[in-house]
Amino acid sequence: MRKIAESTVRRLSLYLRFLEEFEHQGIETVSSEALAARGGTTSAQVRKDLSFFGSFGKRGLGYSVAELVGKLRDILGLGRNYRVAMIGAGKIGSALVQYRGFKTRGFEVVHIFDTDAAKIGKAWNGLTIHDVKEMDSELARLGVDIAVIVTPADAAQAVADRLVALGIKAILNFAPAQLTVPDDVVVKTVNLALELETLSYALKNR
């Protein structure tokens, strides 16, 4: 498939959210103009983004909300469930495990690991926290698709290396560290410090 820009994929994800909103409100048809207005972009941008994947609209009429929701779910790979392992049972991990948006989008946390003896064996949301040492056998046993790294920064690379060795192909990283992984592994890093600093920059330059 033709290479699609990350910015395009992010917008598709936004469009999906707005379309679900519209669907909820009983709106059956939407124009690129209306969708753009909801998301703060332009109608041409919406049409171009969609055009990379096919033509889903009807000229003169717009898009069927229900149909486009389905197409976008397909495009984004949301037509299935993902099994998620969380590495690190700290504060952020705790918040994430309880985050409802995870499950409603088909991302199910099936395993939590930590190194802290005080945490191992305890249950979170019905899930027992396991020792990281058991990761090798447990990950394979449970068939995990995505790993979420929520460890301190200095442990993150070592954890990533082990995950890669175990065959994990997608990592969501919350540790403030730049991870190095092979080309066939996808990493998305959410770096709070980075967000704060871009905010600080923007605040200064106005």
Next chain:
Amino acid sequence: MRKIAESTVRRLSLYLRFLEEFEHQGIETVSSEALAARGGTTSAQVRKDLSFFGSFGKRGLGYSVAELVGKLRDILGLGRNYRVAMIGAGKIGSALVQYRGFKTRGFEVVHIFDTDAAKIGKAWNGLTIHDVKEMDSELARLGVDIAVIVTPADAAQAVADRLVALGIKAILNFAPAQLTVPDDVVVKTVNLALELETLSYALKNR
């Protein structure tokens, strides 16, 4: 000042992190090549990014780590402290308040608000949780620079509107909602669902 791309600012923030690492290791001088290698980019990119703000290197030698750290802190507006108010005392708010990276970069949480009577009056990290109703008087009293929205999605826009009315110019939004604010207010939204979906897309297309 000439308009600088967001991508450039994000990279500067990354460079700063790596430089601090180098400084910690006692490295005094670094080339654009070495800095690029650490961050997974190219030396030309590093030099171009820096060139928007001045020339900080010495030809044939590279950059003084200490000096460049100072320049980048200046550029990013990190030479001062920021007073942060957190709106919402849920799980994510709790994790953020305890996040050390906040304080070490000069972002100090000085106020927490919530609507839940069960939480109001309790203390987090030495900070009393206040009723959102008191926001008007308290924000002004404490001189807050940045607000962090950690409310449910459906409350986020109303909170943002009130913050804007109170004169807040920078918002970090963790609610999965698209906020509408005037042009002179900066909003950075961290949307977990979006990250998961781009991950899902990437996972599917390989």
Next chain:
DNA sequence: CTAGATTTGTGAAACATTTCACAAAAGCCC
């Protein structure tokens, strides 16, 4: 069935960002 009103899908143009490539500057060694 025709005329008019909409709205899509998409090449082409405009704009933005990254990469290239090389002159200029600075250190180092003899």
Next chain:
DNA sequence: GGGCTTTTGTGAAATGTTTCACAAATCTAG
């Protein structure tokens, strides 16, 4: 000091993304 090496800073080229603008498709009304 002169020649060699390294590395910056930066125009120009290449590449990538967004916006424009319009033909083609479809609906509506009479």
